[in-house]
Amino acid sequence: MDTVDYPRTLPWVGHLRCPHCQHPNEAWRSSGMSECFPHFYCSVCSNVVHREADKATVWDAATPELLAQVAATLPECPCGGRFVPGAGPKCAQCRQDTDLVADPVAYLHNPHMVVLDGACVFSDRRGPYRVRIVG
Numbered sequence: 673m674d675t676v677d678y679p680r681t682l683p684w685v686g687h688l689r690c691p692h693c694q695h696p697n698e699a700w701r702s703s704g705m706s707e708c709f710p711h712f713y714c715s716v717c718s719n720v721v722h723r724e725a726d727k728a729t730v731w732d733a734a735t736p737e738l739l740a741q742v743a744a745t746l747p748e749c750p751c752g753g754r755f756v757p758g759a760g761p762k763c764a765q766c767r768q769d770t771d772l773v774a775d776p777v778a779y780l781h782n783p784h785m786v787v788l789d790g791a792c793v794f795s796d797r798r799g800p801y802r803v804r805i806v807g
Contacts, residue, residue: 690763716753
């Protein structure tokens with residue numbers, strides 16, 4: 673698996689503070705221009721999947737029915753978990769969700785994919801890669 677390094681000095685690299693234990697998790701956030709929607713986090717780890725085919729499904733509308741349609745096709749994560757609506761990246765310290773996804777239906781159009789240091793991104797358009805925050 674490829675690794676993509678993001679220097680800490682970049683404006684789209686920062687900390688996602690855990691609401692449960694206050695740990696500052698290092699993370700990279702995609703720009704809105706990348707249109708990384710919809711994306712779904714694993715139920716167990718911080719990996720994330722973004723599929724262009726899902727974008728075509730929800731482009732015109734975000735409804736509970738469309739969410740259920742996409743959710744039914746989400747794959748298992750290599751960690752043994754499953755990519756699911758409503759999950760968020762997990763804190764590196766306490767392993768709790770960081771609560772990015774308050775409303776899974778509204779989140780279908782969120783273009784900002786937040787990937788924690790060490791997490792992997794899976795796609796239907798390119799090979800998987802691991803995000804590493806460096807420097």
